[in-house]
Amino acid sequence: MIIKVCGMREPDNIRAVEQLGTDWMGFILYDRSPRFVSRTPEYLPVSCRRVGVFVNATPAYLYNKVKELRLDIVQLHGHESPSLCAELRQYGLTVVKAFPVESEKDLELTVPYEHCCDYFLFDKRVSTFGGSGQSFPWNVxxxxxxxxxxxxxxxxSPDSLAALRMFHHPRWAGIDLNSCFETAPGVKDIEALRHFIRSFRDSTL
Known part of the structure; x- marks a missing residue:
């Protein structure tokens, strides 16, 4: 099961989260986010895959950041087209397309992307782009x-373990952790993450 920690920015915090055995680490490259990475961090992880999180970025900006941060994965939260997703995969990147979900009808939006994305990410539907910090009804x-x-x-959040233990789906591949594990935007609570990751891994073995 993939554990992704997103919204990273500070070098010491990046290093500490990496040492927890995180599989993927996300860097938000959307300037309206409070976790926006405005410059390349002085330290980038080497033992987990680097994810760039974009919202309606121009291809030039996207490819520039892929090279600058040496990204392995791109996560797209805007209105990016299936053709762009296919192009990014041809470039050698793993492509994650995010979809806001509130009802079964929202899942229909995934259909045009089924043959050009490696993963989908399901988040709560809100009026703005990017993560919400809120849950949605998983039974959808x-x-x-x-x-x-x-x-x-x-x-x-740290309180989600019981619900995650009860959740099952044949295509469920991992979880994305962010704002509910922070002491400030872009700064993760290492002890809270350490306990959660250990408990989650124990429950999914």
């Missing part, structure tokens, strides 16, 4: 029948 995903694996996002 019972209707998800596509072959693309997905990550759960939106409001996952």
């Amino acid at each position: 995903l019972d209707a998800y029948q596509a072959s693309v694996p997905f990550l759960l996002s939106g409001g996952l």
Whole structure:
């Protein structure tokens, strides 16, 4: 099960989260986010995959950041087209397309992307782009029948362990942790993450 910690920015915090055994680490490259990475951090992880989080970025900006941060994965939260997703995959990147979900009907939006994305990420539907820090009704995903694996996002917190233990889906591939594990925007609570990651891994073995 993939554990992704997103919204990273500070070098010492990046290093500490990496040492927890995180699989993916996310860097938000959207200037309206309070976790926006405005310059390349002095330290970048080497033992986990680097994820760049974009919202309606121009291809030039996107490819520039891929090279600058040596990204392995791009996570797209805007209105990016299936053709762009396919192009990014041809470039050699893993592509994650995020979808806001509130009802089964929202899952229909994934259909054009089924053949050009490696993963989907399901988050709560809100009026703005990017993560919400809020949860959505996971039972909606019972209707998800596509072959693309997905990550759960939106409001996952230290109190989510019991619900995660109860959640099952054949395409569930991982979780995305962010604002509910912070002491300030872009600064993760290492002890809270350490306990959560250990407990989550124990429960999914």
